Amino acid sequence: MIITNIQEELQSQQLQDKTIFDPFQVTLTFSALTRQKLHWLTALWRDLDVYVTVMDRQYRVLFNIYQFQAFYQQYQQHFPDAKELTTLKTIWQAHQLWWRGQNFALNLTTKPVIYDILNTSPDSFYDGGALNTVDDVLRRVAVDLENGATILEIGGQTTRPGFKPITPEVEIERVIPEIKAIKAHFPEALIAVDTYKTPVMQAALDAGADIINDVNGFRDDPEKLTLLKTYQPAVLTMHENRGKAYTEDLTSNVQRFFKTNLQLLLDAGLPYEAIALDQGVGYSANADNIQDFAFMRTLDQLNIFQRPTMVAVSNKGFYGKLLGLSKEERLLPTIVSETAMIQQGGRLIRVHDVKATADMIKLLDAINNSFLIDKENDEITRA
Structure with a gap:
């Protein structure tokens, strides 16, 4: 035979x-x-x-x-x-691509998930001051979960270009009540916290956060690595080079950064499948310039690491600079950019508008998975 x-x-x-x-x-x-x-x-x-x-x-x-x-x-x-x-x-x-935390396992092989931005900082670039109270947050969470959000990210400190740092105590006051309230009202929700401060990370993990997102890539304080080893959360680690223009090609620098950064996190005791990557769109050498678009064009160069990659281009300032759009007019270019990056392998779609993103993902899923194998059954069905 x-x-x-x-x-x-x-x-x-x-x-x-x-x-x-x-x-x-x-x-x-x-x-x-x-x-x-x-x-x-x-x-x-x-x-x-x-x-x-x-x-x-x-x-x-x-x-x-x-x-x-x-x-x-x-x-x-x-x-x-x-x-x-x-x-x-x-x-x-x-070839299966998993992101795993203590309380979740997401298979991201062929379909991205929506990573919902919930800013409690009054000076966030897009929606600062929109979520002033815990009740505001809970109402928004109910709608966004219904519309398709998988991960809810609480952020109490903006890191927009030129941001002014706040103390860990103030940031804790802004995010911990919201984490506890979401856990109480929506116990199945996955909660991420966007912070670069070690005390805030610990408070968030004690409050039940599932994911820590650090724009500094967990490199600036050894105590962060101790926390990761103790709590074993899922993490999102970011590359950034504000004020540090590259003299070599972009891709080699970014790949070299993540190879070193991944090794740092693995040495701290994190499982490989607990780690996700963020190129750092918006954290380029110069704010809202060509490097951000170059990041978006080369997202697939991170696929070699077999880790989920973040798509964080929602309503960014470079749309205003390129297209003359106010922050309220940037949904269309946001969706176009996200689509381009999903097609390169982006799987964690960090957004302000959950419903529009969910519709885009559904359409893209139909396009990517439609093959005319059964030629007699060519009907579109609404899920």
């Missing part, structure tokens, strides 16, 4: 003895194909619009993650007893 041989080609690197590779790209080589199976595969590859090259009766096929998911599902249905399904299953599992 001829058994189809399927092998994956990987362009990979190592990080702390872990093989890392782009989870959103799959390259397979098929050989020892029977005429019947080759006929079926060729038709399916055409339906999936994959790129195929042939050499010495070997078929090298390049899939994106959506194409590979559809391919794997079709293979399971048509050849349920095939021995090579074990290989395909192993490959599919290796």
Whole structure:
């Protein structure tokens, strides 16, 4: 009996003895194909619009993650007893992208989640002063969860360009009551806290926060690493270079930063799957300039780390600078930018407008996963 041989080609690197590779790209080589199976595969590859090259009766096929998911599902249905399904299953599992915390596990392989911004700082650049009381926050949370938010991020200290720091005590007063109230009223909600201050991190973790988002990448205070080791939260670690223009190319610098930063967090005892990455759009060498757009264009260069990446471009100032739009007029360019970054692998979509983002994600999901395999069933259904 001829058994189809399927092998994956990987362009990979190592990080702390872990093989890392782009989870959103799959390259397979098929050989020892029977005429019947080759006929079926060729038709399916055409339906999936994959790129195929042939050499010495070997078929090298390049899939994106959506194409590979559809391919794997079709293979399971048509050849349920095939021995090579074990290989395909192993490959599919290796490409799963998880973000895990103490109380959650999010599979972000093919679909992003909405990371909702809830600013309690009166000077936040977009919605400062909109959420003045705990009741304001709870009303907003109820609506945003209904509209599709997965993670709620409380922030009590703005880090907009030129921001003025507040004391940890003031920041704690702004965020801890909100965390406790959300946990009491919406116990299943996932709560992130946006802070770079160690005392605020500890207070937030004691209050039940699931995720810590640090614009300083946990590098500026060794006590932060002690907290991470003790509490084991999920984290979002950010690259920033305000006031520090790069003389070398952007991508090499950012990749080098995260390789070092990931090692720092791993050495502190955090599991690899607890870590997510943020390029730092809006934290460039100069505020609202070309580097921010270059970040957005090169998000896929972080896929090699196999960690979820943040898309944080909601209503940013560079839309005003480029397009002359007020902060209330920036939803459309925000959605366009988010779409471009999701297509590169962005999976944590940090937003002010949950409903519009949820609609965009639903539409994009339909586009990415629509293959005309069942040609007699071409109806759109509303979920």
